[in-house]
Amino acid sequence: MARFVLSRIGQTLAVLFTVSVIIFALMRMIPGDPVLMMLGDDFTQGAYEQLKSKLGLDRSVVVQYLYWIGRVLSGDLGDSYLNHERVSRLVLDAFVPTLVLVIASLIVGVLIAVPSGIIAAMRKDSAWDWGSMGFAIFVYSMPSFWKGIILIWVFSVYLGWFPTMGYVAPWSDFREGLWRLVLPAITLGTFFSGLVARIIRSSLLEVLDQDYVKAARARGVRQAALVYKHAMANALIPVVTVIGLQFGTLLGGAVLTETVFAIPGMGRLSVAAILNRDYAVVQGAILLGVVSVVVVNLLVDIAYAFLNPRIRVA
């Protein structure tokens, strides 16, 4: 187990390094000269030279990378070109609503996916199976931004049950916060449930064919215990991994859902930053987003190792 976790941590560090190189390279490929942009109208040759060397942009690429990674690790992501706020503050503030949305969607997704996946597997090729798998493909194929608009149109505009948009932190005003979270969570959550339901169904079907389930049935173990104890304990292990891996897709989906529901999260921040060419903010948002994906993947790997005795008891 320890060996597995250590090797995973080693791998994660390697991935983080690759990610940082990719982002650093992306930033270098931006057209135009960042120093010019920063000076803007009070440009003088002397100021240009001085700022350039201060930022170390005259040094070799490797040294620049080291400079850059040094600043990033110390939390200094530079300032927003627009409102001169510290990027790290902007990005962290925006990360919270996105996280709340993603977690709410995870919960909604799992609540829908687990029962529908199990029923589909238990009554294979029955109406239940076609129904839940049909629903899964339906919500999985529906682009989240369009689904959001339709939900707003029906439930907010037409029925008036929910506010059309906006975000309130659930811890500051629980009722209002939750109220505004329902539609976005359903939008993103159903997309996620479509993915997970299919995987639960195929994983469960595969486990039910295993010899140890047949052997347990031959020992007189009842059907319920067969499914919910013997099969489920094995079927859920790969599902945990998949849910973890889908965290990245969820983050991507959040970008669109936030735009539809005007939630001040990472998505809106990065889209606005791109349209305004505010590259420091774009870099900060992407850095935090991707790093969180990598960290979640690591946590999922460790959870997998813990759940699977073949690795836990090496």
Place this chain on the structure above:
Amino acid sequence: MARPLGADGRPFDPDGLTLPAAAPEPAALGSRAALHRWWRRFARNRGAVFGLAVFLTMVAMAIFAPLISPYDPLAQGVGIPMASPSTAHWAGTDSFGRDILSRIIFGSRVALIVGIASVLLAMVVGVTLGLVSGYYGGLVDVVIMRIMDGLFAFPIIILAIAMMAVMGFGVRNVIIAVAVGFIAPFARVTRGDVLAVKEEPYIEAARLAGVSSLAIIFRHVLPNVLAPIIVQGALRVSGAIITESGLSFLGLGPPPPTPAWGRMIAEGQTFIVMAPHIATIPGIALMIAIVALNLLGDGLRDTLDPRMRR
């Protein structure tokens, strides 16, 4: 270690009566008879046939767009702005008075072009990387795979946004951005399949017979890895289209006035109260396309390569 393996890879099962529901044998892509046999199996999956039908209509729609669309998609004021669906304008008109049905028909071009081009580009790059790192292994494998892990950590929308920020907008950049997002999955799947095939005895037999590495890759490894690659490609096209429409929705897609479903929906959002059809109808077209492509992908996966049940 148990005794030698039985006929189907499981420990020797003398009563190896594989039940008729067992996986069909891998479709030998070469011979015509196998293709016919594959089609009979594929046609049994109604969903997949529906998917194929919708996909083909979409392609036809995209090619013959000018012939079949009732109005010029760019012409403004063709009808009263924001008119709801009527006999004159089956899908109604948008805020500029443009005919929505024509724009949907032309919009299928952007969707298909981006969807297929980005997947093909990603396939070429990803599969090559997967083949190399899978077959040769060692340091090459570790380096390529760590880069792929890095790329994989970028949710595809976020990666696309970053690429657009750097390269600017336009259909060409959308294709490249989406393609870069799909290189990692193709590389990983291909590498996994190459590793699986590489362990098969018929590869070792070829090696021990003196066949060169290149000949082994192209005559033995590639044909057996082709099926999962095609399936992976089909499964990815819908993802590419969703990503393209997402980017257009965010305003990062092809510049106006080119008709793109994503942006049509975005424009429709502001008039959702007065003219809900502006956002709804393009969304329905988009969804039908994606559901169809997903069903088509599933159908291909279940018939082409039984191993790909995940």
Place this chain on the structure above:
Amino acid sequence: MTPTTPLLEVRDLVKHFPVRRHPLAALRRAAPARVVHAVDGVTFEVAAGETLGLVGESGCGKTTTGRLVLRAIEPTRGHIVFEGEDITSLPAGRLLPFRRKAQIVFQDPYSSLNPRMTVGAMVAEPIRVHRIAAGAEVEARVRSLLDMVGLSAEYARRYPHELSGGQRQRVGIARALAAGPRLVVADEAVSALDVSVRAQILNLFVELRERLGLAYLFVSHDLGVIRFVSHRVAVMYLGRLAEVAPASALFKQPLHPYTQALLAAIPAVGDGSTSIFDNPARLLEGELPNPIDLPRGCRFASRCPHRMSQCEEVEPALREAAPGHAVACHLYTEGGTP
């Protein structure tokens, strides 16, 4: 190569597989690298036209030995001499002539043939690689090879999934013979087949040996198969040779306690009046020790009914106990009584 030099000579062959160590283990004081002693000093010869049976239970290293001899995997130590030439460290480029003369037949008929290639193309491949024939003549040679293994020419156009297990194994044999080898390594070549089909393939192996003067290194866990097909037999246990002898001598008068236990454990077809399973006392106790941390002295000591004190101290060397009959056991070193 003079007539007396053996076709294949293996001297003190060793193959250790590294055990992936705890990443922090490297930091600790020189903890000894733990390895799996898959093959641990094996020496034998195979004369032209002779069949050496390599038998033993799972994990004894017989399959690894078969792979080492063909340079499918690289040995840790030791020498492989084929037709008098040491090919142990020959670079891959100059191995081609050796590849032509030494071939392999695999165990699993379903995965030893490329599902996407026709039978004809597979049998033709070695012919083309070694430029034995070209153009139309390849076709003719493929037809004669298929005929030799009992398949009509019509099978050339078939794909593997259209054939039965026995037919696929025949294609595997035809492919191995395509380049005109002198040595064929048969790795559990009949283990995955049914009883009736197995008999057909075994007869085929014997018939081909006689006709083409082939030498076989026949690897199997089934002593009945080994008895039928081998001229000489080598019994392996945990990576080392326990006993090597002519087949008739080994089965009539096994010397090594492990060989005796193996023969006693085989459920031979009797008339049902008695059963070897009724007196478990004669059956071997215990499980195979793990091949990583091997005990000092004889590896079979922990399970051996004739265990003596020196068995746990010194590992017995393989020594002639009778003409052509070598055994690695202390019972036969200082004239101990078996």
Place this chain on the structure above:
Amino acid sequence: MAHGAADPVLDVRGLTVEFSTEGGVLRAVDDVSFEIGRGEIVGLVGESGAGKSLTSEAILRLIRCPPGRVRGEVRFRGQNLLTLGERSLADIRGKDIAMIFQNPGASLNPVFRVGEQMLEAMAVHVPERRAALRRRVLEILGRVGIPSPGTRARDYPHQFSGGMAQRVMIGMGISCMPSLLIADEPTTALDVTIQAQVLALIRRLARELGVAVLLVSHDLGIISQMCHRVLVMYAGRVVEQASVEAIFRAPAHPYTQGLIACLPRLEGTGKLGAIGGAMPGLAALPPGCRFHPRCPVSEPRCRVEAPPLGPLRPEHQVACHVARPS
């Protein structure tokens, strides 16, 4: 019959198993009938696809229906298991009739400790407190030859070798004192010396506990050393049934004779008596006697009319026109 002279523990009559597939209905087991007496070991032998494993699985209704369909009668203690309610059948499974399978390692649930699984096997049928059951688990593990049962019970299945895992399965099987043990190719995945230990254990339990055993195997050697009575199956049908002495001393059916001739003997060499061709697939069964295409003594009649399984000598039945011209 030395063993099980009294009323049989298990009485199978006309057992038939079919599968509906795209290509029509395939009959994998065709009208199989036999009995097993107390303490008797009956062998079910045949090559791949003969239907012997399906026959053994049908007894405890382990075959997934649909696509499968099982007909006929399996009489056990006066009840027909094929029509019994699911609940009462579950009571019998694991208590009165136990079953062990070919892949011991795969028959144990990889995520639960071995001791827990054994405890569950008993808790389902034996209404005792867990502490008492736990002691019983350790005692059984010891009885089937697992060293230091105390620690081993806490290990997981992947920490057991094939031989040890099969011992655990046998322990589970006998934990509720069954009257019948079905062993489907129990030692095929094991090495010769380990196989001998496991088969000796089964033989000892049959003798000591009077358990009736149905042993399914493709290995004639095991059958001849283990069984009291033997059924030979070919393409879904029983072609010969007799005591083990009769089958090996005077096999009547050409297929049985061929199988015995195919086996390499430990003494003497010379060509093996091979049977030509291969067993027909269920979708392409020949008319009449299913063995006639491979049969050295087949007559025109064999190609038309399937020979019934009838008595040749007391306790010796055969289904062959040539061996038993009616």
